[in-house]
Amino acid sequence: MNLFCVGLSHHTANVETRERFAGSTGAERALRAAGCAEVLLLATCNRVEVYGASEKRVSTDEIARCLLQKSGVSDIEHSAALPFYRYEAEKCVQHLFRVASGLDSMVVGETEILGQTKKAYQSARTSGAVGPCLHRLFQRTFRVAKQVRTHTEITRGSVSVGSVAVDLAQKIFGDLGDCKVLVLGAGETSERTARALLSRGVSDLRVSNRSSDRAQELAQRVGGSAVRFDEWPEQCREIDILITSTSSESPLLTPTNLRPMLTNRVDRPLFIIDIAVPRDVDPAVNEMEGVYLYDIDALRSVAEQSLAVRRQQIASAEAIIAEHVAEFLEKVLLELNRTSRAAEQSPVADSSLRASQL
C-alpha cells in the first residue's frame, strides 16, 4: 500500500493557484476513480492537500487533474510546472503530523488547523473514502497534535494585536464579565479590539468620539452605548479598560490629568490600550500605581515575543513528531502492509478485515 500526500500550500503557491486546485465534492470520487483506495481531501485557506493510500502509484498530474474538476478545466500544465509537493510513506506521515500540530501553518502553532483536519477526516469517513490506513494515520495524527500542544509551548500566547490586548485584560482582571470598557475614537482597530473583548464576556461597553454620529454608529454596531466626547474624562473614574485611537495631535491622557481620576479606585487596576499614532496617552502614565499602559508597539512586541517562543518550541515539537513517525512506521504501516498482502492472497477476507480495523 502506497501512502502519499500531494498538495499545495501557502509555502509553495499563491492564493490564486490554491483557488484553482481547491477541489470539489466530486474530487474525492474522481481521486478514487483514478486509483486511490483511500482518500482524504484537506482544503483550508492556506492549503489544499490530498492524503491517499493506493495499491499502485497515482501520478501527481492525475491528482492535480482531479482537483481541477471543480472549475471544469481539463487541461493543465505538467505538474512539474505547478507548485505541487509530494510526500510518500514516512515523509507523508511526518508532513501530516507537522500540519496538524501547526508547525507548517502561516502562524506557527495556530490551532485552527487541527479542527479543520478533524473536520476533513469526519467528512471523508462519512463518505466512506477513509479505510484502515488513513483511519489509523489520522487517529495517530490527532494524538500527536494533542501531545505537541500539551508538552510544548507551541500554542502559547497570542500573535495578533487584538488578541494580545484581550489576553492581557484577562491576565489583569480574570473574568471580564464585570469590566467596563470605554472606546475612545471610532477607528477600525479599536472596533476589532472592542469586539474581541465583547466575545470574552464584556457586557458594559461605551463609545466616545469627536463626531457623536460615528460614536452612535459604532455603539450600535457593537451593542454598546455612546458617550459625549466631553464626558470621557469623567468616565475614566468608572471604567476598567480604555481603548483609545483618536487622531489627537497631543496626548489626551497625562499623569497630571489622570491622577484625579484614579482617586477612590486604589484597588482597581486600569488597563489602557493606546492604538493611536501619534499616541493618545503619555508613556509616563505607565509608571502610575495600578495603571497598565500598552501602546501599539508594546502590543506588537508581546505578539512577537509569543511568536519567538513558539518558534523556539519547534525543535521540541519536531522531536515528539519524529518519535511518533518512527513508531507509526514500525508498528502500524508494516502491519497494514502485511494485512494488505494477506488480503491480496485471500480476497474474500479483505472486506471483513478492513471493517474490523475500522
Next chain:
Amino acid sequence: MDRNLLIISTICFLAAVVRTVVALRAGIFRPGTFNFLAIGLGFVFQTVFLSIRGHAVGRCPLTNLFEVFIFLAWSVALIYLLVGPAYRLSLMGAFTAPLVVLLQGFALIAPIDVRHTVKVPPNPSLEFHASVSLIAYGAFALACIAGVMYLVQERQLKTHHLHSIFYHLPPLTDLFAAITRLLWWGFILYTIGIASGFFTGRPLPRVQVIAAIGVWLLYAAILQGRHLRRIAPKQIAALCIVGFSVALTLLWGITFSAQTHSLP
C-alpha cells in the same frame, strides 16, 4: 527513624522545586499534577513524622525550635493543599515548595533538635495556643507566597516582558483576592492563638507577649489599610512579604529564647 521520614519529605518537596526550575529554564513551565502530588506526598511524610514525634514527647511536638520549624513547614503545606486547588492557584505549589525545603532543610542541618532532659507535662491549652498560632503562620506564609506571585505578575505587566511563567500565573485581581482571604484566615487564627495564650494557666514571658502583639498589630494594620482602600494592592503584596519575614524572625527569636531559658 523519624528524621529519615523528614528527609524523605524534604526530598519530595525538593523534587517539586527541581522540576519547576528545570521547566522554567526550558521555557516550558506549566503547573501540573506532579508538583501537587510531590507536595501531597511530602505532606504525608511530614504528618507521620509529627505524629511519631508527638507520641515520643507525649504532647503536641512543639518542644524545641526544630519541631517548631517542622510544624510551620507542615502548616504551610496544609494551607497550600487546602487553598491551592480551591482558588485554582495550583502554581502556588511552585512557590510553596522552596519555602518548605528551606524551613525543613534548615531544621535538619542546624543543631536545633535539642531534647529536653526533663519531660514537660502535657498542657492542652498551651498546645492549642502554639499549634493554632503556627497554623496562622502557615496562612501568613501562603499570603507572602501569593504576594511574591502578585509582584512577579505585576512586574511583567508593567515592563511588557512576559516570561513563560506569566501565562500560568493567575490574574492580578484573583491573586489579590487570594492574598486578602489568606490574610483574613491568618489574622483570625492568630487572634485565637494569642487570646488562648492568656488561658494557658502559665505566666507568659513579656518578650513573647510583646512580639506576638507586634505581629498581630502589623497584620491588623495591613488589613485595615486594605479594608479602607488606603494601600494599593502592590504595596499590600509587598507588605505580606515584609510581614511574614518579620513574623518568622520573631518566631525564631521567641522560640530560641524560650528554649534557652527552659533548658536546665
